[in-house]
């Protein structure tokens with residue numbers, strides 16, 4: 001089965017977690033795009049969505065789904081998002097689409113995080129996919145040096161500016177045996193806005209295609 005087909009199945013399967021009257025947290029990416037398409041069929045049964053990116057906001061609005069401000073909604077019951085890698089503990093690498101900061105905020109605000117992936121994203125050890133880190137631009141070199149000290153190879157995603165006006169460093173060469181420890185450690189470095197490790201707050205449910213992992 002092609003990855004695109006598994007992504008579509010996962011996006012459509014996540015609809016079963018949407019309850020009537022809900023405000024749904026919505027992630028970013030090609031898998032989430034299938035979820036948003038399916039959500040449009042239920043738009044009269046939900047209050048709306050909190051979006052994690054300008055890209056998802058545009059699709060939600062185009063399909064007539066109200067986009068709400070997280071500051072006004074309070075906690076959410078459900079967040080649906082994709083991932084770049086997922087281990088057996090539902091810990092993730094995210095940020096391939098540079099939307100990691102808002103994704104992490106909406107995930108944190110949500111009671112249940114349903115992660116939708118195709119089977120190519122499943123790994124035993126996180127890190128083959130370069131770890132995205134969103135950084136304040138003036139701190140790029142400082143952070144690069146800190147990553148080298150920790151054995152990583154930082155590569156600036158040149159030309160990419162996030163929705164928050166920041167830059168992305170992709171870290172190659174890490175085999176991440178302790179994702180929570182690395183996430184906590186990196187979070188202490190000044191200038192790092194968000195680490196694309198979702199380990200401290202992993203997914204609650206992972207759908208691989210239409211199967212629960």
Ligand code: 5RP
Pocket residue numbers: 027028029030031032081082083084093094095096097098099100103
């Ligand atoms: C965006 C993300 C995406 O969830 C991740 O890149 C997966 O994308 P796709 O569903 O297109 O494979 O973290 O920042």
